[in-house]
Amino acid sequence: MPRAEAVRPAPRPRPLKTRVNVWARTLHTYTSVVSLLAVLFFALTGITLNHPDWAFGNSQTRQEYAGTLPAGWLQGGQVNWLAVAEELRSRHGLHGRAGDTRVDGGEASLSFKAPGYGADAFIDTATGRYTLTVDAQGAVAVLNDLHRGRDSGRAWGWLIDLSGALLALVSLTGLVILLYLKRTRGPALALLLAGGLLTGLLMWRALG
Structure with missing residues (x-):
């Protein structure tokens, strides 16, 4: 008699919690890679904007x-x-x-x-x-104006908008991933809250 083939059970669908975690990690990874140069550019030019008295490359x-x-x-x-x-x-x-x-x-x-x-x-x-x-x-002033989008044209303005959207997505997916890390979730959220309060305080003092 022919041997009966073993019937494999149908794979069980992954829980929603697991799927959200996988999607968050995937989006976080790829958006981080895509926006890496934008983060570096806007971070460095943010420093030079904050220090207009620095003279290097600003003749x-x-x-x-x-x-x-x-x-x-x-x-x-x-x-x-x-x-x-x-x-x-x-x-x-x-x-x-x-x-x-x-x-x-x-x-x-x-x-x-x-x-x-x-x-x-x-x-x-x-x-x-x-x-x-x-x-x-000089070169620093050119980069600073690109940071602000001043006189840079519509295409560069779209790039700034896209960079902002990608950075927001990186931040949100990073927060979702953080919520799945049981060991570090509590201290990390406390640190996030403290950073938010400090930022709000400094903003309030700047506006005063």
């Missing part, structure tokens, strides 16, 4: 130029800002986003902004003559 240079715009920068009595911006870029190697355009009486002005960088042009609307001032700061 500033100023250059001044003058010239005359070619014909066509005024069209029908209106300033062709695109033509003006591209002309100034090509002549003086400007970068950043052009904006803050203004016409006031006989003077027009235009600015270029980027992290750690600014250029301001003032144009005589009667003659087309302009003066241009370019301020470029």
Whole structure:
């Protein structure tokens, strides 16, 4: 007679508590890896933002130029800002986003902004003559402006938002994992509460 095959029992579904723990550990691991460089960047630039008197890599240079715009920068009595911006870029190697355009009486002005960088042009609307001032700061100022998202563009703003969301997820999943560690859960939660109270106290004193 043929031997009957042993019937394996169906695997029992894991309890919800176990599944939550596994998902928390998985999310915590991978979000930590993905956000590692963001954590390092914002941590270091947070220190340099808090110490603006530190001078390393924070030198500033100023250059001044003058010239005359070619014909066509005024069209029908209106300033062709695109033509003006591209002309100034090509002549003086400007970068950043052009904006803050203004016409006031006989003077027009235009600015270029980027992290750690600014250029301001003032144009005589009667003659087309302009003066241009370019301020470029050092590497630390550039990084600080990137930290704040100042004049850095929409794409960098999205990166800041994504970094914040990832760091929040790392923190929340870390807290979930902590709740499963029976031996260290009590002291760790007490330390977390103490840190929260200390942070709140320092915040209150800063606002006062």
